[in-house]
Amino acid sequence: MLSFFSFVQKTNAQSDSTIVKLDTITIKGNSYLLLGDKTIFIKSDTSLIIPDTINYLTGKSKAEVFYEKLRSGFYKRKLTKQIFDLVFSIPPSNLKLDSVSAIESEDPYLNYTNKIIGDITVRKLDVFGTSVNDTTRQPKSFAQKAINNLHVNSRGRVIFNNLLIKKGDRLSPMTVADNERLIRELPFIKDARIHIIERTASDTVDLLVITRDVWSLTPGLDFDGISDFAVSLNEKNLFGLGHELNNVFAFDSNFDPSFGYEGTYRIPNIKGTFISSEFNFAELYPRKGFTFSIGRNFITPDIIYAGGLQLGKQKIKEFRRINDDSTAILPAYEFNRQYLWFGRSFRLGFRNKTFEERSRLTIASSIENRQFNLRPVVGKDTNQFYHDRVLSLFSIGFSNRKYYKDRLIFGxxxxxxxxxxxxxxxIFGFENGEFSNRKYAGIRIAKGGLIEKIGYFYGSLGAGSFFNGSEMEQGTIKLEGSFFSNLFNVDSYKFRQFIAVNYSKGINRFSDEFIDINNGNGIRGLSSTLLRGTEKLSLNFETVAFAPFQPLGFQIAIFGFADVGLVANGNSSLFSNDAYQGFGLGVRVRNDNLTFKAFQLRFAFYPLVPNNISQTDLDLTGNQSVQFRDFEIKEPTIIPFN
Known part of the structure; x- marks a missing residue:
């Protein structure tokens, strides 16, 4: 089935365009042809003459010209043609990657508001050599086709189970946009599109759902030597069912037993209810035990009820760094935990229809019971972490959230x-503790949005504390802000600027509770026990350049960064302490067709370091994917101290 192409004819105004080669494509009957913004149903077999190379730009960048010439050279022989198709994946020039042209998620569906939904068809694309933006693209090389044949695509009913819409519904642009987003968020899906298919002289429209899987099987190795290593094998889409199975096999000769295993099995969206369940079992240092959870969140504003249940039993053998040169193994502890929460959302009657459709008032409650079976000696003012407790929380909140679509941000x-x-x-509630009873009160505020021609801003404030009588205990004040710019071009490279600021302060925290500016908490690559306290401030700046070429389908991002952090304990002012800094360069490599983390090679220099640790750091790691901060209200929780 042919699904998407745009025909561009050469005119005098396009004299600098590449000469368009024509190709003949046969479209089978009962197929859909997506031509620009129009969708046409092809009833019988049809042959069309179309451009072999689709050009959307009147001029080409230096990189595009270079790779066109390179491709022409490689395509002269069959073997080198196969090598080129396997090794190089050049981003199509028709992709609008500038945030200024980013679109509201619901915009493509506004013209079909309240139309009746007819047939819904799902088309699944192969992992390699395809694109949801141009589904005429097919795997070219033998290697791409062979690897695709080894992959089990998501089953059709898995995609149908993730649909919020059904035949006979009135089309809501917001709901369709939410549904496209939810499918894209599935860990085994790279990208998804929902297209509207008009019927002639009818109030009914059909939907075409196009999805593209990722390669879901991911091996991993964490090797610190022959006596200390771990092997992982994770499957994000078991048998095409959407189930996840994650396995870790570990060996460490320093512990008894030396061999360990951890496994997690997750079933998302059971029977189309958007209820997910997960079971985890671990018997490897430092943890032994299991957890089971089931529940769903307010994943869209149309979800009325949400909640969850968690059960678990854990035995932990912790170790803690005393200083930069030594660690101490703490006494083992064991506890049982039961957790339950439930929430209800309400639509509010605003005059603005769009605001009313995306706004919800939510009330929720939770209860957590944690009882220790094994622990060190405890007292009213000793080892408070190990106290038995029952914590009950309640929340009332308002949220309004929408989405827009773009590229080359964290992906x-x-x-x-x-x-x-x-x-x-x-948030408010109370804790029935082993030695005392306490009340809790907290507040959380967050706001974010796109400022045209500048970029995206996000800010949040969280503050909360327990109250033991009139005394505050374990209080937290937390401020976060972040910004990323629109894309801007320098020659054929695309750049973004990222800025983040984080401030946290603890109020009457327990003696063994700290926050730090180590590594991901402030200054990347820098780590010391001296960089911790009860108050911190960090500033992070990063400039990222996305390369215009993709060897072996891997996107390359070159970045430079500058980090600044301050930390203090309760006995000193934050700004009376040293400001630690880190400066560096690095490169990240990622293939979005795979579920692997991005590989990151980073070099950093630190002008000031504590305790005579190294002033430089060269690090090769798997870079964890960064998630956007959403405005979804979930279960009530205390404000975290981190």
Missing amino acids: YGRTEDIPYGQLYEL
Whole structure:
């Protein structure tokens, strides 16, 4: 089935375009042809003459010209043609990657508001050599086709189970946009599109859902030597059912037993209810035990009820760094935990229809019971972490959230859904503790949005504390802000600027509770026990350049960064302490067709370091994917101290 192409004819105004080669494509009957913004149903077999190379730009960048010449050279022989198709994946020039042209998620569906939904068809694309933006693209090389044949695509009913819409419904642009986003968020899906198919002289429209899988089987190795290593094998789409099975096999001769295993099995969206369940079992240092959870969140504003249940039993053998040169193994502890929460959302009657459709008032409650079976000696003011407790929390909150679509932010070419909106939440409750009873009160505020021609801003405030009588205990004040710019071009490279600021302060925290500016908490690559306290401030700057070429389908991002952090304990002012800094360069490599983390090679220099540790750091790691901060209200929780 042919699904998408745009025909561009050469005119005098396009004299600098590449000469268009024509190709003949046969479209089978009962197929859909997506031609620009129009969708046409092809009833019988049809042959069309179309451009072999689709050109959307009147001029080409230096990189595009270079790779066109390179491709022409490689395509002269069959063997070198196969090598080129396997090794190089050049981003199509028709992709609009500038945030200024980013679109509201619901915009493509506004003209079909309240139309009756007819037939819904799902088309699944192969992992390699295809694109949801141009589904005429097919795997070219033998290697691509062979690897695709080894992959089990998501089953059709798995995609249908993730649909919020059904035949006979009135089309809501917001609901269709939410549904496209939810499918894209599935861990085994790289990208998804929902297209509207008009029927002639009818109030009914059909839907075409196009999905593209990722390669879901991911091996891993964490090797610190022959006596200390771990092997992982993770499957994000078991038998095409959408189930996840993650396995870790570990060996460490320093511990008894030396061999260990951890496994997690997750079933998302059971029977189309958007209820997910997960079971985890671990018997490897430092943890032994199991957890089971089931529940769902307010994944869209149309979800009325949400909740969850968690059960678990854990035995932990912790170790803690005393200083930069030594660690101490703490006494083992064992506990049982039961957790339950439930929430209800309500639509509010605003005059603005769009605001009313995306706004919800949510009330929720939770209860957590944690009882220790094994622990060190405890007292009213000793080892408070190990106290038995029952914590009950309640929340009332307001949220308004929408999304727009863009690329090359935290992803490496896939469509990304950026949330914008606002959240206001009050949290209150009480704790029945082993030695005392306490009340809790907190507040959470967040707001984010796109400022045209500048970029995206996000800010949040969280503050909360327990109250033991009139005394505050374990209080937290937390401020976060982030910004990323629109894309801007320098020659054929695309750049973004990222800025983040984080401030946290603890109020009457327990003696063994700390926050730090180590590594991901402040200054990347720098780690010391001296960089911890009860108050911290960190500033992070990063400039990222996305390369215009993709060897072996891997997107390359070159980045430079500058980090600044301050930390203090309760006995000194934050700004009276040294400001630690880190400066560096690095490169990240990621293939969005795979579920692997991005590989990151980073070099950093630190002008000031504590305790005579190294002033430089060369690090090769798997870079964890960064998630957008959404404005979804979930279960009530205390404000974290981190």
